[in-house]
Amino acid sequence: MFLALTGTLWHSHEDSGLTSMKDNSQETTHFGYKTVDKTQKKSLVAGVFDSVAAKYDVMNDVMSMGIHRLWKRQTIDSSAVRKGQRVLDLAGGTGDLTAKFSRIVGKEGQVVLADINDSMLKVGRDKLRDMGIVGNVEYVQANAEELPFPDDHFDLITIAFGLRNVTDKDKALRSMLRVLKPGGRLLVLEFSKPEHDALNKLYDFYSFNILPQMGGLIANDKESYQYLAESIRMHPDQDTLKAMMQDAGFEQVTYQNMTGGIVALHRGFKF
Amino acid sequence: MPAQPLLNACVERVLNTALAEDPAASARLKSVRGKTFRLCIPSLPWPITITFCADRVMLMGSDFEAVDGGVSAPLSVLTTLSDASKVTAALQRGELELSGDPIFAQQASQVILGLDIDWEEAFAKRLGDVPGYWLSQGIDQLRQHMPNLADWRDWAGQTLSEEKKLTVGQVEYAMLQDDLQALLRRVSQLEAGEP
Ligand SMILES: C[S@@+](CC[C@H](N)C(=O)[O-])C[C@H]1O[C@@H](n2cnc3c(N)ncnc32)[C@H](O)[C@@H]1O
Numbered sequence: 001m002f003l004a005l006t007g008t009l010w011h012s013h014e015d016s017g018l019t020s021m022k023d024n025s026q027e028t029t030h031f032g033y034k035t036v037d038k039t040q041k042k043s044l045v046a047g048v049f050d051s052v053a054a055k056y057d058v059m060n061d062v063m064s065m066g067i068h069r070l071w072k073r074q075t076i077d078s079s080a081v082r083k084g085q086r087v088l089d090l091a092g093g094t095g096d097l098t099a100k101f102s103r104i105v106g107k108e109g110q111v112v113l114a115d116i117n118d119s120m121l122k123v124g125r126d127k128l129r130d131m132g133i134v135g136n137v138e139y140v141q142a143n144a145e146e147l148p149f150p151d152d153h154f155d156l157i158t159i160a161f162g163l164r165n166v167t168d169k170d171k172a173l174r175s176m177l178r179v180l181k182p183g184g185r186l187l188v189l190e191f192s193k194p195e196h197d198a199l200n201k202l203y204d205f206y207s208f209n210i211l212p213q214m215g216g217l218i219a220n221d222k223e224s225y226q227y228l229a230e231s232i233r234m235h236p237d238q239d240t241l242k243a244m245m246q247d248a249g250f251e252q253v254t255y256q257n258m259t260g261g262i263v264a265l266h267r268g269f270k271f
Numbered sequence: 272m273p274a275q276p277l278l279n280a281c282v283e284r285v286l287n288t289a290l291a292e293d294p295a296a297s298a299r300l301k302s303v304r305g306k307t308f309r310l311c312i313p314s315l316p317w318p319i320t321i322t323f324c325a326d327r328v329m330l331m332g333s334d335f336e337a338v339d340g341g342v343s344a345p346l347s348v349l350t351t352l353s354d355a356s357k358v359t360a361a362l363q364r365g366e367l368e369l370s371g372d373p374i375f376a377q378q379a380s381q382v383i384l385g386l387d388i389d390w391e392e393a394f395a396k397r398l399g400d401v402p403g404y405w406l407s408q409g410i411d412q413l414r415q416h417m418p419n420l421a422d423w424r425d426w427a428g429q430t431l432s433e434e435k436k437l438t439v440g441q442v443e444y445a446m447l448q449d450d451l452q453a454l455l456r457r458v459s460q461l462e463a464g465e466p
Contacts, residue, residue, distance in 0.1 A: 073276040077332035083305025103324040106305045 029167050030234040041167040042143070046117050054123060057094050063214065068161075069096075071263050075158060075189050076100050078256070078267055084108040085155040088179065090144055091115055091162020095124035095137075101156075102133045112149075114142040115162075144172040149179040160189040164235045173248035180270045186250060192257070192264035193237040199260045207232070238264045275317055279330035287327045289386055295457070297326055299382045302450070307331065308379035309341035311368075312349065323382060340371020340379070381454070387461065 027038040060068055075097065081087060083106045089098040092113040101111045113128075115121050121139050128137060142148050144159065144166050157176050166172045176186055194200045207229035215228075236244060238255050241264070245253045250268030257264050290296040303323040311318040320331040320338065342349075344367040351357055361367035369376060 069280065070276040073280065074332065074334075076329075077276075077334040080336040082337045100329065103327070103329065104305070104322055106325065108305070 030231070038167055042116070045165045045167075054119075056120065056123065057127070063211070063218075067259065071189060071258055071265075072096055072100075072160065074256070074258060075160060075187055075265055076104075078187055078265060079156055079158070080185070081105060081156050082109075086153065087111045088147075088149070088154045088157045089113050090142075090147075090157055090159040090176070091165065092158075092160075093117075093120045093124060093162070095128050097158055097160055098124070098137055099128055099131060099133055101158075102128070102137050105136060107136055110136050110138065112138045112140055112154075114140045114144075114147070116141065116143050145175055146171075147175045147179050151178055152181045153179045155181055155184050156187070157184070158187045158189070161191070163188055163190050163241075164231065169236075170244060170248060173245060173250070177249045177270055182270055184270050186245070186266075186268045186270075188241065188245070188266040188268075190241070190264065190266075191232045191235055192241070192255075192261055195257060195261040199262075203262060238266075241266055275332050279332065283328065283330040286330075286383070290327060290382075293386050295385070295387060296382070299378070299385055300325065300327075302378045303375065303382060306339040306375060306379070307335065307337055308375065309338045311341065311343035312346050314346055321379070323379070328382070338371075340373075340375045341369075342376055342380075343368040343370070378450070385454075385457075 028035045029038045029041050030036075079087075079101070081101055081104050083104065085105050086109060087101045087105060089095065089101065089111060092098050092115050095113050098111050098113040105111060113121065113124055115124070118141055121141060125139050128134075140148065144162065145168050157180055159176070163169055163172065173186075180186060194203050211229055235241075238257065238261070242253050242255055245266060245268045249270070251271050253266065253268040255264045255266040290300070300323055304325055305323065307320060307322045309318050309320045317333040318341075320333065320335050322329040322331055322335075344361065348361050348366045351361075358367065362369065
């Protein structure tokens with residue numbers, strides 16, 4: 001379950017030539033359990049989402065059995081967002097959170113759905129228009145590491161299941177801090193580390209046995225799901241991410257585990 | 272954690288389906304759009320937090336902080352609030368707590384209490400004519416045992432005008448009177464059986 005949130009992220013991993021990459025680059029980063037050149041990860045990830053955009057929502061629901069919706073609900077609950085505010089849904093993909101925020105901030109407010117990937121943005125825009133969400137949503141193609149917005153611009157920034165895909169997470173966090181208004185908050189929803197051993201084992205079994213099988217059956221792509229499970233294990237755990245947010249300059253950083261720590265919601269403020 | 276968001280998602284769906292069936296709902300929602308109301312009933316495991324949007328409501332979790340107003344009272348007290356004197360007495364006894372703008376509390380309760388749905392047609396659309404008819408009959412019976420809408424009108428009207436007049440500005444008060452007049456007309460129509 002739940003892993004499908006990024007379920008097909010690594011879809012074109014083999015096709016993209018990743019296997020032929022060398023590990024001797026000076027600046028490297030993780031791509032699943034593999035180490036790749038930093039300069040290549042961005043385009044690898046962007047390319048991957050091109051191929052999955054159209055079926056992303058369906059895969060999310062099937063593979064998570066809908067649980068991702070509850071995690072997103074919890075994110076909204078922690079947002080304290082109000083009518084008239086300006087919200088950035090970063091790495092927003094197909095816009096699940098944007099849809100909710102748009103209704104709360106109303107016509108006096110604004111939601112910016114930003115994503116590095118144009119295909120995901122297009123799917124998101126069509127979906128939101130079909131839902132009747134127009135007028136207060138802006139779609140911006142942007143890299144989280146270099147946000148193209150003025151300083152002190154947003155009341156709230158959310159990044160759901162996106163930070164893991166970003167090459168330089170520290171740089172991205174600093175960029176988010178810059179565009180956040182003083183008093184504003186950042187919410188990071190991301191896979192994390194299960195709290196209990198038994199759950200960890202169950203999760204491992206699901207990730208490395210069931211998930212790839214399901215990936216094979218549903219998306220005809222068993223290997224991608226193997227890489228997916230690996231990439232989740234490479235993401236910083238709760239306390240590491242908390243420290244990263246603090247290092248970037250966020251204050252009062254706390255986190256809340258969900259589903260036993262499989263997912264965590266981190267919250268930090270700019271003062 | 273999952274129980275609360277799951278239940279909220281279900282209740283939200285039911286409420287929004289009901290609101291979509293009521294042609295007058297969007298007008299009532301307009302007055303509270305963008306605001307959040309919290310109802311605290313001690314016997315419930317968590318408070319009911321509703322954010323009003325242009326054409327629907329969203330049920331928020333208990334963590335949601337941006338709340339504009341609310342009511343806190345045991346269910347036993349809430350069900351007896353059929354007129355203003357009882358509201359006043361409950362407030363004085365400390366059994367009922369009102370936070371935020373009382374006009375908002377009245378408007379928020381009207382969004383849900385004012386639901387006027389042709390249940391038979393609504394169910395028939397989804398379930399077919401015969402089950403739709405039986406279900407709508409059941410709901411009608413249930414309604415007969417619920418507090419009268421006119422009582423709620425009195426409760427809101429008298430509480431606001433007599434108890435809270437001093438805290439409300441002139442313009443807001445005039446708007447409230449207009450709203451109440453409109454509500455009165457609507458209730459009279461309903462009681463006369465007009466559409
Ligand atoms: C798993 S999806 C999450 C989408 C959405 N937030 C959700 O929860 O359903 C991850 C998204 O991150 C985007 N992304 C990856 N790297 C990014 C970057 N450096 N900057 C902005 N977006 C990025 C991808 O294009 C993709 O749409």
